[in-house]
Structure formats: structure tokens, C-alpha cells
Amino acid sequence: MASEQQDTMDVPSIGRSRHLLDEILGEADIRINGDRPWDMRLHRAEALDEIVARNSLGLGETYMRGDWDVPALDQFFHRILTADLPRHVKPWRNGWRILRSYLVNLQSRRRAFEVGERHYDLGNEFYQAMLDSRLTYSCGYWREAETLEEAQTAKLDLICRKLGLKPGMRLLDIGCGWGSLVSYAAENYGVECVGVTVSREQSAYIAEHYAELPITVHLRDYRYLDEPFDRIASVGMFEHVGRKNHRTFMQVAKRCLKKDGLLLLHTIGKNQRRSTTDPWIDKYIFPNGDLPSAGQIGDAADNLLTCEDLHNFGSDYDNTLMAWHHNFEQNWQRFADRYGQRFYRMWRYYLLSCAGAFRARHIQLWQWMFSDRLPGGIQRVS
Incomplete structure (x- = not known):
């Protein structure tokens, strides 16, 4: 079972060539397999291709699978959004989502x-x-x-x-x-x-x-x-x-x-x-x-x-989300058997990514x- 402390453990270096994501994350001063709290610890090299290909979905789903970790996810997302890294996402990738939001009433009765x-x-x-x-x-x-x-x-x-x-x-x-x-x-x-x-x-x-x-x-x-x-x-x-x-x-x-x-x-x-x-x-x-x-x-x-x-x-939502995350971590053992490891990583990603977004x-x-x-x-x- 994962815990917040596990994210701070040393991660064995994965043999790989330099990737496009090294360059993109570098603009936000984020290193892959770096040792700072906001750096990405990579566990599966193939996850980098999936992140580049599928953007936000790829980033979130590879994290949920345990392909990578960041000790301070809130700082990771704060840096990504402050550096405006989403600009690297090609508009055509979201073309259908944008069109669907105008054509379909996704919040119908x-x-x-x-x-x-x-x-x-x-x-x-x-x-x-x-x-x-x-x-x-x-x-x-x-x-x-x-x-x-x-x-x-x-x-x-x-x-x-x-x-x-x-x-x-x-x-x-x-x-x-x-x-x-x-x-x-x-x-x-x-x-x-x-x-x-x-x-x-x-x-x-x-x-x-x-x-x-x-x-x-x-x-x-x-x-x-x-x-x-x-x-x-x-x-x-x-x-x-x-x-x-x-x-x-x-x-x-x-x-x-x-x-x-x-x-x-x-x-x-x-x-x-x-x-x-x-x-x-x-x-x-x-x-x-x-x-x-x-x-x-x-x-x-x-x-x-x-x-x-x-x-x-x-800016007050940053404090609120960090307080919720603290309570979530403190009480997770009560719910671990009910919701499971994948839910734990999903919920942690949700709370801390949103905290970083409000901070930015x-x-x-x-x-x-x-x-x-x-x-x-x-x-x-x-």
C-alpha cells in the first residue's frame, strides 16, 4: 500500500535516452529522476511517450498506475502551470472536446x-x-x-x-x-x-x-x-x-x-x-x-x-485543498481496504494538482x- 512517504524514497535510475519531456519539463525547472521535491521519479520509461501522446489523460493515468511519482505533487503542478507548459498541447488534440462542449448539453436533466x-x-x-x-x-x-x-x-x-x-x-x-x-x-x-x-x-x-x-x-x-x-x-x-x-x-x-x-x-x-x-x-x-x-x-x-x-x-483554495489532503493522508488507513491503491493515487493526484492550479x-x-x-x-x- 502506498503512502506519501514512499514518494520520497530513492528511485533507481532508469536507463534511457533523453526524451522530449525532459526538454518540456525543464522549462519549469523540473527534472526527470531529480532529487528535489517537485522532480519526477520515473519508474517506467514508456510512460513518457504516453504522457506526450495523451497529455493530461496520459499524465494522470500513468500516475494512477504508479509509473512515476513526485514527493510534492502540488509544487510539480504549480511549476507546470506557472511556466504555461500546457501551451505545448496542440489545439487539434482538444478539438473534439471543444466542439462537443458547444454541440452537446453535457449537463442535461x-x-x-x-x-x-x-x-x-x-x-x-x-x-x-x-x-x-x-x-x-x-x-x-x-x-x-x-x-x-x-x-x-x-x-x-x-x-x-x-x-x-x-x-x-x-x-x-x-x-x-x-x-x-x-x-x-x-x-x-x-x-x-x-x-x-x-x-x-x-x-x-x-x-x-x-x-x-x-x-x-x-x-x-x-x-x-x-x-x-x-x-x-x-x-x-x-x-x-x-x-x-x-x-x-x-x-x-x-x-x-x-x-x-x-x-x-x-x-x-x-x-x-x-x-x-x-x-x-x-x-x-x-x-x-x-x-x-x-x-x-x-x-x-x-x-x-x-x-x-x-x-x-x-488563492484561499490552495490552503483549503492542502488541508483536505492532510486529512486524507492522516485517515487513509481507515479506507485503504475499501477503496484500494488506485483510488488513493487518483485522489491524491486530484487534491494536489488542484492545489497547484490555484497556487498558480x-x-x-x-x-x-x-x-x-x-x-x-x-x-x-x-
Whole structure:
């Protein structure tokens, strides 16, 4: 069974000639079979050809098979993305993926529950071991926090303050997860909450743990929503909506917002409009995911809702992911027999590659505040 410590062991030198990947990785000061924490330790020389031929999929799948290791994967990916090594990927390689994203609705109602079944329904015990006490599976707010628990509590309170929650209000949480926001808002701000999720495990967890609170949860696709709310929040769900449905999401939000209502949209975002989801992430972690660009979000809200505020704290996701990875490593022995070695390497690759991506500012974390043209705007909170 693998462990994080095994990646730091000396790796026997593999006899091989210089490869194209030596040159490419060298631009990011990464050496194959080097001895620094961010260097690649190669176990199977043939993996280099597969990485060059299959790019992101080849890199991730060869790692999952154990063909190579890096003691500090987060540093490895930070260097790769800071040096913009993905520019070596030929555009035609992703031509079909780009075309498919425009032609096919990968986040249709029929597909809506797939990500819940494949990712969020892995088991509540697993996520309890990795996340904070409320199972908050989104970026924490580390401005004054020192621990994951403090950062997630600060993020939940920041959302409640931005929304101006008051006793007696009704709050809708689109993509409510394990109920972190609705439970916090109900307990601390005296609001009635409705949550929507596509995960059966999450729905069952909320029903079991928060039965005494004024919380109702629907196992339902968001497109079926049609009832009035004072406030709406969506935290870490818009990444699953897809560009063909961004406008529909905003139309649903407008339909459900009462007069003078507010929408807070908390989402990971990408820097480029015309790009697609990383193929490895799409295949193994978040099927049918599609990170929005700022322009795409603006287009979706155009002439429907007014953007009152935009807050970027994407660098905080680095700290959050590293905290999740620490918890994952500390508790892995409890799950090793259940999930196996391949899952261990897949999950470690997922957490640390994403930490490196946020550290490089390759992707962002935004909180958008929208209103239905609220007279006088809103009071900004940080």
C-alpha cells in the first residue's frame, strides 16, 4: 500500500535516452529522476511517450498506475502551470472536446445525477474524515483563519453577512451539499432554509443530522425550482451547470427571487472563455463538469440580474485543498481496504494538482452578488 512517504524514497535510475519531456519539463525547472521535491521519479520509461501522446489523460493515468511519482505533487503542478507548459498541447488534440462542449448539453436533466452518484456518493464517512465538522466541500475563507474549521466557518458567515440574512427570511441553497450553509444559517441567523442536491447521500445526511432545524431538502435538479425566496445561494455547484445551461440557471434564480432579493454565486472559474474541462478531471473526478469564465457568467445574467459585487479569493483554495489532503493522508488507513491503491493515487493526484492550479492562479474562486436591480445597491462585506 502506498503512502506519501514512499514518494520520497530513492528511485533507481532508469536507463534511457533523453526524451522530449525532459526538454518540456525543464522549462519549469523540473527534472526527470531529480532529487528535489517537485522532480519526477520515473519508474517506467514508456510512460513518457504516453504522457506526450495523451497529455493530461496520459499524465494522470500513468500516475494512477504508479509509473512515476513526485514527493510534492502540488509544487510539480504549480511549476507546470506557472511556466504555461500546457501551451505545448496542440489545439487539434482538444478539438473534439471543444466542439462537443458547444454541440452537446453535457449537463442535461438526464445527466444531472451522474456527478452525485460518481463523486458525492462515495460515502459520507469518507468525506467526514477529509472535511471540516459541517462537511463543507468548497473553498474556505482564510483571511483571519488558522485552521480548516475556522476557514470554513468564516466562509459560511461571510455568505450570510453578504446576503444580509435576518430572522424570518427564506433561503434557497442550490447545490446544498451536506447542509453546511443551511444548517449554519438556520442556527445563527434564524432563517428558514430549502436545499437542493443531486446526491442521495447528502440528502440523507441532512435529514439525519438537522431534523430539528427549519430545513427542507429536495433531491431534485435545480431546473424544477419555482417558489419564492428572499435570498438564494449556490456554493460550489455552478461548476456542474455547464455553458449551455448558464442562462437557464440565472432564469431560475430570477424566477425564484422575491422583490429586492439577492443571489450569491460561489464558484470556481477559469481565465479563458474558450477552453474545456481538463480531460483527466472530467473522466475520473467530476464528470460533465464545466468551469465558467467571468464573461460567461456575465453573459448568463445579462438583462436578468444586476452584478452588485465580485470577490475573488482563489488563492484561499490552495490552503483549503492542502488541508483536505492532510486529512486524507492522516485517515487513509481507515479506507485503504475499501477503496484500494488506485483510488488513493487518483485522489491524491486530484487534491494536489488542484492545489497547484490555484497556487498558480490558473483557476479562480469567485463570489458574485446579484440582485434584481436593487435600488441603492448593497452594502459590501468582506
